[in-house]
Amino acid sequence: MxxxxxxxxxxxxxxxxxxxxxxxxxxxxxxxxxxxxxxxxxxxxxxxxxxxxxxxxxxxxxxxxxxxxxxxxxxxxxxxxxxxxxxxxxxxxxxxxxxxTGEQQGWLADYRTAAGEQRRIVLADGTVIQLNTATRVDIDYNAASRTVHLRGGEILITTSPDPDAQRNGKPRPFIVQTAYGRVQPLGTRFVVRHIDDHVFVAVQEGAVQISNGARTDILHANEETRFDADAIDQPQALSPRELNWTRGVISADETRLGDFIAELARYRPGILRCDPAVADIRVTGAYQLQDTDAILLNLAKVFPVKLEYRTRYWVTVVAR
Missing domain, CATH: 1.20.120 (Four Helix Bundle (Hemerythrin (Met), subunit A))
Structure with a gap:
């Protein structure tokens, strides 16, 4: 090698x-x-x-x-x-x-999605994982634990009780392992996203325990936070928009166009950019992720912007 x-x-x-x-x-x-x-x-x-x-x-x-x-x-x-x-x-x-090269490396993930793709998987214990766009996970179920390694991207997890608990005498812990620490649910439904230099966690039901090596915190239902190897942010109220992707929707509420385009780019193959000259335009609305081209065309109709195509896979939103 x-x-x-x-x-x-x-x-x-x-x-x-x-x-x-x-x-x-x-x-x-x-x-x-x-x-x-x-x-x-x-x-x-x-x-x-x-x-x-x-x-x-x-x-x-x-x-x-x-x-x-x-x-x-x-x-x-x-x-x-x-x-x-x-x-x-x-x-x-x-x-x-x-x-x-580390202990958790994986050349090819057990489950992965391409840009714009979403996927639902059911694990051996009945736990359901929904993978968002450009996501990679590895599954490690053994006698000691049930671990999902999130290599990158975003997942929604609905946990299920350990079916081996009766045979083993106690349930195996369920763990989501990330590059910056672990998230351990306490019977729950929650989102974990690892993009760029931090991990985002949002809890819809139940609670989770977050450990990054430096400290351990509990995040409760309808709360969200983010963490890295050094710190865990104070919990905030869960924004409903954080779960919209699970319904195939991307939404904005007076969101900067530049930020909206950056988020939309996660769901498209190739390159999607926003010219700084129009980045501060405010966007509000809900859009279906199944057709990102339609979203861009709609933006060009509603706002004073146009689309510049270098190729089909290279689009820039600029001033009209």
């Missing part, structure tokens, strides 16, 4: 090549299909792709020579741009390397 550092460099180079190709607007339909297949083949591919997008979004703040190279589209500059972008992707914080 290749050394972890070599794997990271290889994946970073692949992500950079895909990014520069798609950014050029010259990718063929066949290449776009191949890109989506690559992106879904390994969680590390998706993480490298997300890193490439973050770097591109910050290109204006990079040193002038590097930033300008990444923003050019000419073929003469493409190889240089790929190399520079790959270096920046591979410089992702050490959490990537730890995730790849």
């Amino acid at each position: 290749a050394a972890p550092e070599l794997v990271i460099r290889q994946v970073a180079m692949q992500a950079a090549e895909w990014f520069v190709l798609i950014d050029s607007g010259e990718a063929t339909p066949q290449e776009l299909v191949a890109f989506e297949q690559w992106r879904g083949a390994d969680p590390a591919h998706e993480q490298a792709w997300q890193q490439a997008q973050r770097i591109s979004g910050l290109a204006s703040n990079l040193p002038q020579q590097t930033g300008s190279t990444l923003r050019r589209k000419t073929r003469l500059d493409r190889r240089k741009a790929i190399k520079q972008l790959a270096i920046l992707i591979a410089a992702v914080p050490a959490g990537w390397l730890g995730w790849r």
Whole structure:
């Protein structure tokens, strides 16, 4: 097996090549299909792709020579741009390397969803898990515990009593393990989301115990919070919008257009961006996630914005 550092460099180079190709607007339909297949083949591919997008979004703040190279589209500059972008992707914080090589690593998750896909699974004990867009989980049921490893994305869990409790003398604990700590339900229905640099938890019924190594807190029904390896935020009242995705809906209530587009982008393959010039427009409404193109068209009708398509998979919302 290749050394972890070599794997990271290889994946970073692949992500950079895909990014520069798609950014050029010259990718063929066949290449776009191949890109989506690559992106879904390994969680590390998706993480490298997300890193490439973050770097591109910050290109204006990079040193002038590097930033300008990444923003050019000419073929003469493409190889240089790929190399520079790959270096920046591979410089992702050490959490990537730890995730790849640590005790909980998983090259391919037991269950996963692509961008825009949702999936419902029933585990051996009757627990039901609904996976939101771009989500990966591994299941580890053994004699000591029932553990769901959330590798990334968002899940809604409705727990079921341990069917082996009578045989074993006591129920096995149910645990959702994340990169920043664990969430242990006390007979409940709850959401766990791990995106970016924190974990979000919302409890619809019952209660959960959150442990991040530094402290342990209890979160009760109709409460939500977020945590990382260092802290657990004070609980807040659960926003009904946090569970709308379970009904196939994305909603906004005087939400910044930039924030709304960032959330909508989670449900679309490719790249969806909002120009800063229109990012502060306020959006209110509920939209069906099954057709994100229709959502974008509706926004263009209602607000003074238009859609710029570099390709079908690269859309920017700009001022009309």
